[in-house]
Amino acid sequence: MSFDRIVVVDWSAAGRAVRGGDSLWIAQARGDAVESWNPPTRAEAEAHLRALISAALDAGERVLIGVDFAFGYPAGFAAALTGRAEALAVWEWLAAQVEDDRRNRNNRFEVAARINRALPGLGPLWFHPPGQTWPGLPLKGSERRGHGLAEMRVTDARAKGAQSVWKLGGAGSVGSQVLTGLPVLWRLRAAFAGQVAVWPFEAAQAAPVVVTEVFPSMLRAEIAALSPPRHGKAGRHDWPVRDAVQVRMLALALARLAQEGALGGLFDAADPTAPLAEEGWILGAGAEADLRAAARAVGAAALPPQDTDAPATAPHRLTPPRLRNDCFAMPQGVDWVPVEDALARLRAALVPITDTEDLPTAAAGLRVLATDISARRSNPPQANAAVDGYGFAHAALDGSGPYELPLLQARAAAGQPLKGAVPMGSAVRILTGAILPKGVDSVVLEEDCATDGARVAFDGPVRRGANSRRAGEDVEAGGPALPRGRRLTPADLALLSALGVGRVRVLRPLRVGVLSTGDELLSDPGAQAAPHQIFDANRPMLLEVARRWGHAPVDLGHAPDHAAEIAARLDRGAAEADVILTSGGASAGDEDHVSRLLRERAQLSSWRIALKPGRPLALALWPGDGGQRVPVIGLPGNPVAALVCTLIFGRPALSLLSGAGWLEPQGFQVPAAFSKRKKPGRREFLRARLGADGTAEVFASEGSGRISGLSWAEGLVELPDGAATIAPGDMVRYLPYTSFGLG
Structure with missing residues (x-):
């Protein structure tokens, strides 16, 4: 089995951002070369893995990703928890339950307790922080009983030193890594749907991306030869960091086997009699000798570079990827980007907040x-009447009517239930919303009845349960x-x-920072403007758009075309916002300081989108003081283009970041009330509204400077990428502003 890149991940379930020993490490080997990274949080590790996968796919390369936690639980667990005897069903379940924010705070013990409560007995998961109480989650493994599941998987017995997946804390625990790691893998698999195979659950022979479980401790002797044992707390930061060595060595060893055409032997070593679909298999278990021989051949090449000036929390200088470390990067050679491709890449690059x-x-x-x-x-909580009328037991009726029943001298009303039961063959006055008294299962509408106060008469037939609502019929x-x-x-x-x-x-609400740039702008629309000045229209528009979408707008103000001032505003945005929208300065002109700053400090990706209006879109990750990287979306300065780009790209991106998922506008076909000839190459969005006859009218001018057209319009007409000739009466796709969440 051949791969161009090998990525190995050493996972961590730490409850805070941390670097160095006992933290997250990622290594990538390409042939004999290896590089490594030490992201401080799981969110950053997930984003980094997305970027590595995107880079490999963009380059047309095949990548193997090995992750050092269990992909499955002992046989019987998946079916007991999800009803499906498949490990991937557990992945999906955990992805919906586990919460893990950008600072590594998570709810893994709550989820573990929830799992235990869904299974018989007590357990199988165990351990929680002392002093805390989680009903159903024992502190000690010896307290478990009656859960009926094996302690170890079949593959764990083959891998010397492997620990039980049920153990959530303490030395050698992997259970917490599984709970926090599987949701990440599920999201990565979904983000690159159709391109990722998880082995051994899915066929891996032809997939561009293969994800496997690995166990770096198989190479403990080879690693120990390069990374001496730690001595006390100080040793945690001594060079070389053992975790860095093991991911680099395993990545290089697997790459060496791939070059020699021997990597397939590790896949073939899986025991076919084991319950692979439920438990998974550690890559190399059963073929340890081949893996160790490759590791010995790698030798000192696995050592990370030494940097004596690095702080204790960063034991060596992290080497960036050879080409780029930009999750927004487009493939090399791409010039014009179709709208659909841009949307897909934006969706794959972003990670939602989890606070x-x-x-x-x-x-x-x-x-x-x-x-x-x-x-x-x-x-409703109880069966009740749907109308004002008379209630009785349907069993008292015989035939098709007419009927006459004695009437109780009482009534049932909403909030005033009847005490006692209604005798068989009698009726009672009942009002809408009243709980059906005992002995009543049907109601006849008041208008269909005649009564003298002592009796009630009505025609038939009457169905059982007529004019009543059963308990729980809604939920x-x-x-x-x-x-x-x-x-x-x-x-x-x-x-x-x-x-x-x-x-x-x-x-928590997504914090959306909005920054306008440009010497020509005035922030105060009531100020006296010089002939060369214009009023800032974008910032109030974008702040209001963010508010209407349910986000928390953060006004970063207006910055002149001065690099230091713009950088200061972006620094403030990184501290106070989760994403920053800028307008202006994102092209390649002499005064386009936004794009220059993003290029120098935030790995700018300039997307030339095949879109009219709004061709340029700048995307980057601005570094914050706390180590976080905040997405920046650089919009065109023209208000029409800025709004169109915000609706088409900003709305789904911000929604995904907010945790509400990727949103797409709902459009519908209507007849055109206009004529238009369009050249191929760009998708066009025309300001439009519906006339009284239901046809789509478009604004008289397509000029991007005509802001009045935004106010005049009630939506957009979307014209396809190819050439088009539109005549009155032809069907066009109309996207009302309401489909973008704007009324």
């Missing part, structure tokens, strides 16, 4: 749910109410309140 908080339901409007919500009670207690990732609407608040959900866990 959460609990809020009262009534205060959670427009917030994004961080967890699935189940109903605390049924809706049953314990059933699903709303999914994780949903942005809460007023109707959602009504549903949650009706189901007895008083508090919800939500993601």
